Amino acid sequence: MEPSKEYLFKYKGFYFSVITSPEYVASLEDFEIKDSDVFLVTYPKSGTVWTQNILSLIVHEGHRNGTENVDNMERIPWLEYKSTDKDYANFPLPRIFASHLPYYLVPRDLRNKRGRVIYVTRNPKDVMVSYYHFSKFMSTVEEVPDFNIFMERFLAGKVLASSWMDHVAGWYSHAEDFNILFLTYEEMKKDLRSAVLKICNFLGRKLSEEELDSVVQQATFENMRKDPRANYENLPDDIAAKDKGSFLRKGTVGDWKNIMTVAQNERFDKELEEKIKTLPIKFMWDINDEM
Numbered sequence: 001m002e003p004s005k006e007y008l009f010k011y012k013g014f015y016f017s018v019i020t021s022p023e024y025v026a027s028l029e030d031f032e033i034k035d036s037d038v039f040l041v042t043y044p045k046s047g048t049v050w051t052q053n054i055l056s057l058i059v060h061e062g063h064r065n066g067t068e069n070v071d072n073m074e075r076i077p078w079l080e081y082k083s084t085d086k087d088y089a090n091f092p093l094p095r096i097f098a099s100h101l102p103y104y105l106v107p108r109d110l111r112n113k114r115g116r117v118i119y120v121t122r123n124p125k126d127v128m129v130s131y132y133h134f135s136k137f138m139s140t141v142e143e144v145p146d147f148n149i150f151m152e153r154f155l156a157g158k159v160l161a162s163s164w165m166d167h168v169a170g171w172y173s174h175a176e177d178f179n180i181l182f183l184t185y186e187e188m189k190k191d192l193r194s195a196v197l198k199i200c201n202f203l204g205r206k207l208s209e210e211e212l213d214s215v216v217q218q219a220t221f222e223n224m225r226k227d228p229r230a231n232y233e234n235l236p237d238d239i240a241a242k243d244k245g246s247f248l249r250k251g252t253v254g255d256w257k258n259i260m261t262v263a264q265n266e267r268f269d270k271e272l273e274e275k276i277k278t279l280p281i282k283f284m285w286d287i288n289d290e291m
């Protein structure tokens with residue numbers, strides 16, 4: 001079954017939410033990159049909001065020490081969903097954008113190694129389960145109440161951001177074209193401090209031990225959940241129904257085991273297991289797995 005046109009449109013083989021337009025997405029090809037720009041790119045539900053907060057905490061002292069009360073989505077806007085009141089050309093540097101774009105639709109200059117990309121992946125079973133719950137409370141995402149049907153849509157790439165496999169494989173196989181840092185959700189979960197350090201090194205930022213501690217502390221699931229700058233609770237009720245879910249839902253590795261049946265797991269593996277082996281990523285499917 002094709003996804004509803006009420007929610008999605010396809011542009012160059014990739015599904016976008018109707019809250020943007022093909023014209024705007026096409027215009028991003030010429031989006032002017034500044035050398036200090038950072039693009040946080042993910043397939044949905046892979047740790048975007050988490051990494052967005054880490055970046056705000058690293059880059060903005062006022063965010064870190066609590067003297068500034070600016071939502072992360074203001075500081076780090078979504079590239080492909082531009083709100084008309086934002087003048088990106090005059091945004092404070094470094095500009096940071098979040099995006100779910102596939103490698104081939106990002107601004108041309110980014111593909112010529114201007115600016116930096118941070119690409120975060122997560123094991124796709126947890127991605128799918130997180131996505132399923134997300135569809136229940138986001139009015140901009142089509143709700144598919146039956147998990148089995150949702151899984152078939154996910155496996156067929158008939159969801160916002162299309163196929164998980166194509167997205168991840170595309171970015172990894174074109175890594176050479178970009179100035180890029182790859183991270184996984186699971187490594188952040190296992191050792192957040194090391195992941196924060198990797199990001200600092202990649203950005204050429206030196207934080208003191210205290211500053212680093214502060215970033216790590218404020219980026220834990222429990223603390224982010226309470227932080228209105230980071231937890232997306234300021235989204236209007238007609239976009240996110242807060243009584244039905246939240247962006248920060250469980251924040252764990254292996255939640256897929258709580259919902260997928262043995263048969264569903266086998267079906268998933270049949271479709272993706274071999275393809276996943278071609279990726280240069282060792283996924284953790286359970287928090288007790290070795291990295």
Ligand code: PPS
Binds near residue numbers: 045247248
């Ligand atoms: S989105 O809609 O694409 O921007 O979603 P995204 O932010 O990529 O992914 C949401 C999942 O990330 C979890 N999350 C966290 N996990 C651990 N620690 C922290 N600090 C954190 N912040 C967000 C969030 O809970 C979603 O995963 P699930 O499994 O649904 O809980």
